[in-house]
Amino acid sequence: MNFVWTSVMLVGMGLLLINNVEVTMDTLLAGGSKAISLCIKLWGIYTLWLGILKIVEHTGLDKKISKILRPIIKLLFGKVDEYTENQIAINITSNLFGMGNASTPSGINAIAGLDNKKSKYATSAMIMVIILNSTSMQLIPTTVIGLRVSAGSVSPSDIIIPTFLATVCSTVVGIILVKLFSKIFKDK
Amino acid sequence: MSKYLLPTLIILLLLYSLIKRNNTYNSFVIGAKSSFDLVLTSFPYIATIFIAVEIFNVSGLSYLFADFVAPFFENIGIPKELSQLVILKNFTGCGSLALLENIFQTYGPDSYLARAGCCIAGCSEAIFYVTAIYFSQTKVTKFRYAIIVGILANLAGSIVSCLICKII
Numbered sequence: 001m002n003f004v005w006t007s008v009m010l011v012g013m014g015l016l017l018i019n020n021v022e023v024t025m026d027t028l029l030a031g032g033s034k035a036i037s038l039c040i041k042l043w044g045i046y047t048l049w050l051g052i053l054k055i056v057e058h059t060g061l062d063k064k065i066s067k068i069l070r071p072i073i074k075l076l077f078g079k080v081d082e083y084t085e086n087q088i089a090i091n092i093t094s095n096l097f098g099m100g101n102a103s104t105p106s107g108i109n110a111i112a113g114l115d116n117k118k119s120k121y122a123t124s125a126m127i128m129v130i131i132l133n134s135t136s137m138q139l140i141p142t143t144v145i146g147l148r149v150s151a152g153s154v155s156p157s158d159i160i161i162p163t164f165l166a167t168v169c170s171t172v173v174g175i176i177l178v179k180l181f182s183k184i185f186k187d188k
Numbered sequence: 189m190s191k192y193l194l195p196t197l198i199i200l201l202l203l204y205s206l207i208k209r210n211n212t213y214n215s216f217v218i219g220a221k222s223s224f225d226l227v228l229t230s231f232p233y234i235a236t237i238f239i240a241v242e243i244f245n246v247s248g249l250s251y252l253f254a255d256f257v258a259p260f261f262e263n264i265g266i267p268k269e270l271s272q273l274v275i276l277k278n279f280t281g282c283g284s285l286a287l288l289e290n291i292f293q294t295y296g297p298d299s300y301l302a303r304a305g306c307c308i309a310g311c312s313e314a315i316f317y318v319t320a321i322y323f324s325q326t327k328v329t330k331f332r333y334a335i336i337v338g339i340l341a342n343l344a345g346s347i348v349s350c351l352i353c354k355i356i
Contacts, residue, residue, distance in 0.1 A: 001316070001319070001320070001331055001335065004316070004335070005236070005237075005240050008240045008243060008244050008249065009239075009240055009243055011247075011249055012240075012243035012244055012246075012247035012249045013243060013247070015247040015248060015249055015252075016243070016246065016247045019247075019248070020246075020247075023246060027242045027243055027246045027247075028239055028242070028243070030242050031235065031238040031239030031240070031241065031242035031243070032235050032238070032239060034238050034242070035231065035234045035235035035237075035238040035239075036231075036235070038234060038238070038282075039227050039230075039231050039234060042227060042230075043223060043224075043227040046223040046226050046227060047220045047223040048220075050219040050220055050222050050223045050226070051215075051216035051217070051219040051220040052198065052201065052216070052219070053219055054215045054216060054218050054219025054220075055201060055202075055205050055210070055212055055215045055216060055219070056201065057215075057219075058205075058210050058211075058215040059201075059204055059205050059208045059210050059215075060208070061201070061204065097193060097194070097197070104321065104322075105223075105226065107322055108226065108230075108321070108322055108324070108325055111322050111323065111325065111326060112325045112326060115325075115326040115327070115328065117326075117327060118327070119327075119328070120327055120328055120329045120330055121328065121330045121332060122323070122328050122330060122331050122332050122334055126322075126323075126328070126334075127331075127332065127333065127334045127337065129322065130315075130318060130319055130322055130323075130331075130334045130338065131334070131337055131338060131341060133313065133318055133322065134312055134313045134314070134315045134318040134319075134338045134341070134342075135311075135312045135313075135338075135341045135342070135345065136312065136313055141306070141309075141310035143285065143310075144285075144288070144306045144309055144310045147285065147288060147289060147292070147306075148292070148297050148302075148306065151289070151292040151293070151297040151302075152297060153292075153297035153298050153302075154298055155298065156297075158298075158303060158356075159303055159306040159307055159310065159353075161352075161356070162303070162307045162349060162352040162353050162356060163306065163307045163310040163311055163349070165348060165352055166307045166308075166310075166311035166345045166346075166348045166349040166352065167310075167311045167312065167345065169311075169344055169345055169348040170311055170312050170341045170342060170344050170345030170348070171341070173340065173341045173344035173345075174337060174338070174340075174341035174344075177333075177337045177340055177341065178333075178337055181333040181337060185332065185333060
């Protein structure tokens with residue numbers, strides 16, 4: 001992360017210095033402002049879904065979901081404690097329903113549950129959470145369909161099946177790669 | 189059809205909570221309370237990523253990089269017009285949607301490039317962004333193979349997108 005970030009910043013700013021120095025500071029500041037407006041939007045989304053998530057927890061529904069998903073969780077993550085297992089179960093479920101940002105809070109809780117608060121190295125279980133969420137199942141890619149409608153497409157929902165197949169493929173490849181890498185590089 | 193899914197699920201949950209005699213209002217408030225901490229701790233990570241993404245785009249580095257990898261992408265079945273999208277999508281979801289709109293305008297929303305682009309944009313999320321936010325609540329600073337696996341999985345999704353859209 002450090003390497004990628006620093007190289008993008010150095011090379012990018014170097015290019016701007018040569019080609020278009022006037023916009024450099026504006027660009028840097030624009031990044032910060034855009035992050036704030038996204039965070040305000042996310043704050044609203046998180047408020048709703050964390051509220052809903054607590055209801056799920058207090059009604060004991062999370063335990064029921066994780067009981068159903070236990071074999072899958074065990075296969076993907078190995079042994080985890082009960083709280084983390086429930087969070088992972090909710091996370092997988094919300095990803096399956098294509099809730100997008102709604103799955104972020106439970107995913108973050110799951111990672112925090114897997115963390116031992118001491119090590120600075122990510123474990124393979126944590127990386128599995130990251131990969132599952134980044135290659136997230138999007139059953140119906142609503143935003144993209146919306147864009148197609150406004151661009152005047154004759155059949156905007158054409159892309160649903162191909163997108164679904166591509167998602168399944170990226171998820172499967174992701175899971176296999178994490179399993180493979182976790183064999184080669186043991187957790188520290 | 190899909191627009192009914194989430195509202196229905198939420199209604200079912202509220203009803204379930206009612207049957208279980210749970211204090212639904214209280215539960216929601218307790219959950220909502222933690223949103224402040226979550227946003228506050230993830231903000232610096234989001235901002236740091238966003239600044240780099242802005243620089244990446246505005247400086248033209250994203251074009252240069254896309255040009256650089258385009259020959260390799262063509263070999264694995266990704267058209268060169270889409271190489272920028274495949275790269276940018278690892279950094280930012282919003283940015284790749286803007287790029288997608290450009291593709292719609294240039295080639296038409298029902299062209300092969302536009303359809304393949306939609307699948308590429310829709311099949312996964314920005315790995316750098318996801319990694320930064322998800323680890324924001326921990327002391328973890330060494331992400332090990334998370335990023336590289338994410339990029340490879342994205343690439344696999346992109347290849348399949350281009351392949352399927354060619355057949356259908």
